[in-house]
Amino acid sequence: MKVVCTIPMDPAGVAILPPHVQVANAPDTRPETLYALIADADFLVVRTKLPDDIFSHPNRLLGVIRHGVGLDFIPVDAATEMGIPVANVPGSNARAVAEYCMSAFLFFARRLEGFDASLRCEGWAKSREAVGRATELGGRTLGIVGLGTIGLALARACHHGLGMKVIAYHPRPRNVPEFVAMASLEEVLASSDYVSLHCPLTAETRHLINAERLALMKKDAVLVNAARGAIVDEAALLATLEAGRLRGAGLDVFTEQPLAPDHPFLKSGRLLLTPHIAGITRESAAVMGIGTARQIVQLMAGERPEHLVNPSVWEGYLRRRQQLLESP
Numbered sequence: 001m002k003v004v005c006t007i008p009m010d011p012a013g014v015a016i017l018p019p020h021v022q023v024a025n026a027p028d029t030r031p032e033t034l035y036a037l038i039a040d041a042d043f044l045v046v047r048t049k050l051p052d053d054i055f056s057h058p059n060r061l062l063g064v065i066r067h068g069v070g071l072d073f074i075p076v077d078a079a080t081e082m083g084i085p086v087a088n089v090p091g092s093n094a095r096a097v098a099e100y101c102m103s104a105f106l107f108f109a110r111r112l113e114g115f116d117a118s119l120r121c122e123g124w125a126k127s128r129e130a131v132g133r134a135t136e137l138g139g140r141t142l143g144i145v146g147l148g149t150i151g152l153a154l155a156r157a158c159h160h161g162l163g164m165k166v167i168a169y170h171p172r173p174r175n176v177p178e179f180v181a182m183a184s185l186e187e188v189l190a191s192s193d194y195v196s197l198h199c200p201l202t203a204e205t206r207h208l209i210n211a212e213r214l215a216l217m218k219k220d221a222v223l224v225n226a227a228r229g230a231i232v233d234e235a236a237l238l239a240t241l242e243a244g245r246l247r248g249a250g251l252d253v254f255t256e257q258p259l260a261p262d263h264p265f266l267k268s269g270r271l272l273l274t275p276h277i278a279g280i281t282r283e284s285a286a287v288m289g290i291g292t293a294r295q296i297v298q299l300m301a302g303e304r305p306e307h308l309v310n311p312s313v314w315e316g317y318l319r320r321r322q323q324l325l326e327s328p
Contacts, residue, residue: 013289
């Protein structure tokens with residue numbers, strides 16, 4: 001059987017696939033390349049956004065696995081119409097993203113990179129001149145928008161590890177820790193020193209953080225987005241930063257990726273910019289790879305994958321798999 005990966009799967013995952021399985025990595029992620037590759041693939045491993053029409057092209061896919069969490073990379077409804085099971089690996093990068101967000105908070109609180117550069121170039125005395133602007137995270141208020149697996153991991157780490165107060169907005173909260181105070185989105189934005197976004201990108205959350213809501217935030221607050229770029233109205237954010245109405249923002253995701261070389265974000269000194277790497281560490285990549293491969297093996301064996309996201313296709317999948325096994 002053949003597994004096609006849009007970007008190579010972590011070796012820890014490849015290692016647990018049966019020896020007879022062929023793993024092919026896409027040479028690039030252009031739509032035309034992916035259309036051709038799925039024609040003779042049994043399983044597709046997704047690490048980049050698929051074309052919306054990918055499943056309308058000839059294929060024999062028995063399953064699509066997201067090597068990660070975000071399902072917006074996959075046209076799930078189209079896969080469901082074709083009877084193709086889709087699964088992901090939820091929670092696999094929660095710790096990595098939480099630690100990234102904490103790093104972003106510390107970037108703005110302590111600005112160590114500036115002290116390092118100044119010490120190297122200007123000497124001891126000069127480098128200490130800005131020390132009075134450093135702040136601590138302990139006692140500050142963290143606002144979390146989206147209290148899912150990642151949001152909860154960040155809440156626990158910041159409250160128990162750093163002594164931060166935590167408030168959160170979630171449309172349907174469940175299993176909320178006693179130390180987290182739930183509030184409206186507007187209350188979270190207005191009350192927080194650091195705001196971290198952890199909601200999925202949907203029609204309802206596109207530009208959830210717009211000019212009106214940015215205006216609610218404290219002038220010295222920091223916004224961090226490690227979820228999806230289009231949750232934030234980027235033009236409104238840039239205007240807010242340029243007007244000095246926000247201390248800064250840490251962005252790991254953008255509406256259009258990769259970030260264009262002439263993007264105005266690159267000229268702003270109030271931004272921490274990273275290339276969509278918040279959830280990628282050696283540890284999280286291994287967990288994602290193993291979780292992906294394990295579900296491929298389950299599908300091969302006719303077992304329901306542990307994180308099937310479109311269960312309505314399952315009975316049809318079993319019938320189709322049986323037909324394939326019985327065909328000469």
